[in-house]
Amino acid sequence: MIEVKSILPMMTAAALLVGCSSIHGDGRKALKLADFGAVGDGNTDDIAALVQALDALSEAGAGASLHFEPGKIYKLGVRDDSVYQIDLQELEDVTIDGHGSMLLVDPKQAYIRIRRCEGVTVKNLLLENDPLSYTQGKIIAANSEEGWFDIELMDGYCDMPSDEELGEVRPFWPWGAVLDPQERRIRPEMIDHVFTERFEKIGDRTVRMFAKPDYYKHIADFRKGDVYFQPLYWNPVERLKGLGMHVSYDAAANIIVSQSSDCEIENVTMYSGRSAMTSRVEFNTGRITFDRFQVRHRPGFDDRVVTNWRDGMHCKDNRIGPLIENCYFEGMLDDSINIASDTIMAAEVLSDRQFRFCNWRGLLTWHRDICAVREGDQFLAYFPPTGDVKGPYTVVEMNDEHPEIITLDQPIEGIVTGQVRAQVDKNSTQFYNLNAVSRGFIVRNNTFDKQRRDAMRTRGYDGRIEGNTVCNLAAEGIYLSNEMGNFYEGPFSQNVVIRNNSFSNMHREAIKLVSKTATEPLPLMKNIVIEGNTFISRVESPIHIRNVEDVTLRNNTFKNEAGDPLRNPVSVRHVVGLKEE
Known part of the structure; x- marks a missing residue:
């Protein structure tokens, strides 16, 4: 009986894979999401069908493609095994074509991950959250002397979180912005953000926001009818930990392409996103292309003042820079594109050539998902107190068990240790990997x-x-x-x-x-x-x-x-x- 139970699901899955595909004349296998049970009516949860189709795509191998139906709206709930709805890992030469369909995604989830892949393309999709990862309300009263302003939450936007909800999610982000609803941006004379200490519900849909003292004076610039935008977090911390994720950064992008080469996001439009940056492109070894990627306001939703409240594209520690072309960016509350390398610091000096390094993620054991350094890479060292710039220094050895312990080819004197902490380590020696710029x-x-x-x-x-x-x-x-x-x-x-x-x-x-x-x-x-x-x-x-x-x-x-x-x-x-x- 044990053998029968283990074999039957395998036979059923194999039959399903055969029945849900067609073969192009050139031998490439094309899969259809509808054949896995996806409805695409905007109400039925199609996440199980999508996961099954993605598994089949992985099994089909190089040259395979997965096709959604034009005009469909696929409502996607929470996956039990991943925070990414389209999760593509260690694949080669596969394509997902949305044919203009929309993914309506629970804000606990990110949209797309491409990890350790080569030649993968995701194209022709519309991306939207339901519900949104923020709320917004019109300012109805303000008092700069006492440091508060009242907002009336707008129709169709979430209530502020309860104390119980605040206790479950990542700590409430006490940050927001006030925007001109006609301009959909911050007026020139206004501060571009406001930090709050707390909020108090004073009516069914009315909330009083209490600013931190440094922001009292700026409340005088707020006008009745301006829109206050408040980010919301949806993911319980325990859920992220249960998925083996580091809460502060693992869930930090709606679209992520990492440790990959020759991959492309093509003609994908994002109307809103969960509480994270739009996309992260990091640790890649080959060219990553974003062509006709758009972050824009959804047509017909004219009262929205923001598309995504975090950064746009963060491109970090890539060995070859990205190609970003024919794209459109609007409505974000941070930079559209950031191309950079993470600062590395020596947390501990073990000898004049050997150091325990760290980056902004903290004192962790390095692995491929959090660091781009490899043996043979060259480091530049900048010494802020003196202005000296030294190097390059070649990485000749990385410890097998703790790769953050690195031996360089030459001794370095005068290292000021640090852990990449805000303000605390501003005089610490900064290292940059010249192979990942x-x-x-x-x-x-x-x-x-x-x-x-x-x-x-x-x-x-x-x-x-x-x-x-x-x-x-x-x-x-x-x-x-x-x-x-x-x-x-x-x-x-x-x-x-x-x-x-x-x-x-x-x-x-x-x-x-x-x-x-x-x-x-x-x-x-x-x-x-x-x-x-x-x-x-x-x-x-x-x-x-x-x-x-x-x-x-x-x-x-x-x-x-x-x-x-x-x-x-x-x-x-x-x-x-x-x-x-």
């Missing part, structure tokens, strides 16, 4: 529209930023800079071309280049070309350059919003080798 990244022909923060931040090497349209932002457009202090990212950009982009209706500078160092002048960012760009600016100097070496400005056009030429379009400080042609 997203070399050759390309960001082209994208549109960046109304949002709270920057269109793009980068610390990458050998990149091109070209043909983009940047407009209506509440912060900077293209910002090349490292970060140290409140958080840490780097290194210092080298060999980047910014050309043929257009900028208009910006609250701040359109292009900003800054080497953030503890001492100045110390121009660690080098060889930047800014050419053929068009600026229609409300600020007198839409280009700001500080602490940079070898900058070329060529054939740029500068006008104010009245159409007159700008008199001082470029602000410069501590710049070595500036060429204006």
Whole structure:
């Protein structure tokens, strides 16, 4: 009996796989989601059918594809085995084609994970949460002296969480933003966020928000009818731990592509996302492409002021930079694109050549999911107190049991230990893996529209930023800079071309280049070309350059919003080798 029970499910599954596929003339196997029981009516939970279809796709192997039905809305509840609805791991040359269908996803879940794959494509999907991972309400009263403001929650948006709910989820994020509902962005005179200490329900759908003292004065700028946006968390901490996930970062993206090569997200539109960044592209060994990826307001839902409240695309520690083209970004409350490498610090000096390293994730045993370092990689070392930059140092050995214990090829003196903690470790020696700086990244022909923060931040090497349209932002457009202090990212950009982009209706500078160092002048960012760009600016100097070496400005056009030429379009400080042609 035991043998019969173990064999029958295998036979049934095998028969199912055969019955739910067709073979193209070139031998590729095509699977249909409908054949696995998916209904796609927007009400029936199709998650079991999707998981079964994904298992079949994995079994079918290289060349296989999975097809959804055009026009369908697939409601997807919680998976028991993963926080990612489409979870693709260790696959080669497979495709998922949504054919324009929508995934209506529980906000406890992320949308897509591509991990340790090669040649995988996910395309033609619309992504939406139900319910949303935030709530919002119109401001009906405010008192800056006492530090509170009242909101009336808008129809169709969730109530604020109860004390019991707050006790189950990741700690409540005491953070929000006030936006102009017509502009769908923060007004120029307003602070771009507000931290709160607590909230109190004063009516059925009315809530009083109590700001932290530092924010009292900013409440005076709030207007009746402005919309306050409040993030919500849905995932119980115990659930994430039960899935073997580190609460602070494992569930940190709606779409994640990691440790992969030659994979693509194509023609995918995200209307909303759970409480995480839109996408994370990290530790990849080959080119990752986002083509016609869109983060935009859902048509017909005009009262929404935000698409996703966290970051856009975080591209970290990639050996080859991403290709991001023909994309559209709007409505986010943080930067659309961030291309960087994680700062590494020596938590412990074991000898003059051997160190126990850590990154922002803390004192953990390194593995492939949290660190990109490999034997043979080269490190750059930056010493903030003195301004020294040393290296490269080659990684000659990583401990088998604890890969974060690393031996370098040369001794290093004067190391200041640290653990990548905000403010605490701002004088600690910073290390960067020069083999994982997203070399050759390309960001082209994208549109960046109304949002709270920057269109793009980068610390990458050998990149091109070209043909983009940047407009209506509440912060900077293209910002090349490292970060140290409140958080840490780097290194210092080298060999980047910014050309043929257009900028208009910006609250701040359109292009900003800054080497953030503890001492100045110390121009660690080098060889930047800014050419053929068009600026229609409300600020007198839409280009700001500080602490940079070898900058070329060529054939740029500068006008104010009245159409007159700008008199001082470029602000410069501590710049070595500036060429204006």
